[in-house]
Amino acid sequence: MQYDVVTIGGGFSGLVTACRAAELGLTAAVLEARDEDRYPCSSRYATGATNVMGLPILNAPDRLYAAILNGSGPNANPAVARAIADNGKRAIEWLVQQGAQFTSRVLRHEQPGQQVLAPVRAETAGLDWEDRGADLLMRRLEQNLNQRGSVLIRGVKVVSLAIEDGACAGVEAIRNGAPVRIASKAAVIADGGFAANPEMVAQYITPRADRVLARVGPGAKGDGIRMAEKAGAAIGGFGEFYGHIHHASAMSDARQWPYPHLDAAAEIAIVVGPDGQRFTDEGLGGVCVANAIARLPDPLSAFLVFDDAIWRAEPGLTTTVPINPAMVDAGAKLLSAPDIATLAGLARLPPDRLARSIAQYNAAIDANDFAPLAVPRTLRKHKPMPIRTPPFHAVPLCAGITGTMGGVAIDAHAQAQRRDGAPFRGLYAVGTPVAGLEGGPRAGYVGGLSKAFILGMLAAEHIASVR
Numbered sequence: 312m313q314y315d316v317v318t319i320g321g322g323f324s325g326l327v328t329a330c331r332a333a334e335l336g337l338t339a340a341v342l343e344a345r346d347e348d349r350y351p352c353s354s355r356y357a358t359g360a361t362n363v364m365g366l367p368i369l370n371a372p373d374r375l376y377a378a379i380l381n382g383s384g385p386n387a388n389p390a391v392a393r394a395i396a397d398n399g400k401r402a403i404e405w406l407v408q409q410g411a412q413f414t415s416r417v418l419r420h421e422q423p424g425q426q427v428l429a430p431v432r433a434e435t436a437g438l439d440w441e442d443r444g445a446d447l448l449m450r451r452l453e454q455n456l457n458q459r460g461s462v463l464i465r466g467v468k469v470v471s472l473a474i475e476d477g478a479c480a481g482v483e484a485i486r487n488g489a490p491v492r493i494a495s496k497a498a499v500i501a502d503g504g505f506a507a508n509p510e511m512v513a514q515y516i517t518p519r520a521d522r523v524l525a526r527v528g529p530g531a532k533g534d535g536i537r538m539a540e541k542a543g544a545a546i547g548g549f550g551e552f553y554g555h556i557h558h559a560s561a562m563s564d565a566r567q568w569p570y571p572h573l574d575a576a577a578e579i580a581i582v583v584g585p586d587g588q589r590f591t592d593e594g595l596g597g598v599c600v601a602n603a604i605a606r607l608p609d610p611l612s613a614f615l616v617f618d619d620a621i622w623r624a625e626p627g628l629t630t631t632v633p634i635n636p637a638m639v640d641a642g643a644k645l646l647s648a649p650d651i652a653t654l655a656g657l658a659r660l661p662p663d664r665l666a667r668s669i670a671q672y673n674a675a676i677d678a679n680d681f682a683p684l685a686v687p688r689t690l691r692k693h694k695p696m697p698i699r700t701p702p703f704h705a706v707p708l709c710a711g712i713t714g715t716m717g718g719v720a721i722d723a724h725a726q727a728q729r730r731d732g733a734p735f736r737g738l739y740a741v742g743t744p745v746a747g748l749e750g751g752p753r754a755g756y757v758g759g760l761s762k763a764f765i766l767g768m769l770a771a772e773h774i775a776s777v778r
């Protein structure tokens with residue numbers, strides 16, 4: 312088997328790269344480890360919102376660029392950030408030519424300027440992907456690939472890169488239980504990162520990898536990062552992840568993820584550790600709080616604590632699936648009590664400490680002065696609400712990892728870099744497993760779909776240009 316370009320993975324990153332390459336006259340093969348017709352992966356599960364650092368992708372490039380540098384701080388590579396910011400509009404236009412359909416609605420919320428893959432998911436707990444926008448687009452891209460004389464081959468698990476004269480010249484893979492070598496002028500790592508690989512999660516995020524939720528497709532095992540590192544590519548940018556806060560039962564109950572998540576409720580309430588005290592700035596949002604929970608000595612020891620007024624307010628605040636009532640309807644337990652001491656007993660938290668945490672938080676709200684709090688509290692879109700109206704509630708939490716951050720160092724064409732900074736001929740990385748865009752002190756998140764669409768397009772165009 313011989314192609315101009317092979318992709319390691321058949322999510323949006325791999326499909327976009329291969330489709331664009333085939334359009335430019337190259338022969339392309341998407342190598343996908345899974346063998347199901349509609350194989351599960353994060354791309355197929357995606358809600359479909361295309362953002363760049365929380366801003367709609369069609370925003371002015373300079374604004375997007377500044378947002379990436381600001382959000383990811385020292386982790387952002389300006390050249391790669393610029394490439395993302397400058398090519399979002401072009402990527403959306405190209406996808407529309409491929410047959411993608413976009414709407415500006417995320418579930419029931421109209422979000423002016425947003426580009427969301429249509430049709431959008433339902434407002435239900437658990438996975439909901441069949442015939443939704445992402446699933447439809449994946450199938451459409453495969454059809455387009457076939458029409459251009461290229462292929463998606465299921466059941467091919469790439470295990471290593473074939474290196475010749477210092478350049479990547481293809482891959483070694485396992486197909487039908489037998490080793491196979493596939494030659495190509497370029498190989499593109501598009502394997503979706505490592506959230507489903509507990510060993511790598513333990514190495515890069517938390518030693519308690521068994522106590523965080525892989526909120527991703529099952530194939531995100533980090534194979535590409537490992538292969539690239541072994542072949543001499545530079546890797547880095549690890550430490551943070553993109554994710555959400557979930558009821559702890561999501562660890563074993565598939566109805567509790569990917570929705571509902573508790574990000575909106577956390578922003579207007581408090582999150583405490585096993586000592587009953589706040590340990591993180593809930594106002595920074597669900598991604599930061601999920602990272603803080605994952606870093607606890609026991610990531611399954613945190614609780615969201617709130618009152619009935621917050622419980623009733625949450626459905627109007629969240630832009631996704633409200634925990635009230637979806638979380639409870641889907642079988643998760645809400646701890647409720649008429650007073651804080653009883654609630655603390657149910658959650659096995661020290662009652663005095665919990666009562667003090669709530670009193671300090673309420674006092675800060677009353678005084679509109681959050682400076683005295685030992686753990687800072689940022690004010691964002693939604694103002695924190697006091698915890699005063701019985702019954703009082705608590706939810707045991709877990710951190711869900713949707714997308715790992717960090718991976719192969721790339722340049723503005725998504726070409727991998729060697730450890731000395733030189734371009735790695737024939738090797739590219741797109742989508743989740745790249746360094747230079749995300750992370751840093753505020754866990755800056757560029758956007759999974761944006762990285763897949765834009766970097767996939769840029770990699771294909773560069774491969775075609777150096778052929």
Ligand SMILES: Cc1cc2nc3c(=O)[nH]c(=O)nc-3n(C[C@H](O)[C@H](O)[C@H](O)COP(=O)(O)OP(=O)(O)OC[C@H]3O[C@@H](n4cnc5c(N)ncnc54)[C@H](O)[C@@H]3O)c2cc1C
Binds near residue numbers: 321
């Ligand atoms: C529930 C959910 C909702 C999301 N919603 C959004 C959203 O609204 N907006 C947004 O921007 N992002 C969203 N994301 C994130 C986004 O879906 C992903 O970042 C993006 O789809 C990743 O695409 P990918 O192609 O890089 O990886 P994936 O879609 O994970 O695909 C990687 C593929 O590679 C295959 N693979 C892995 N290893 C190998 C190997 N060794 N050989 C061959 N194949 C291999 C895997 O089987 C998999 O099919 C969401 C994610 C989830 C889970």
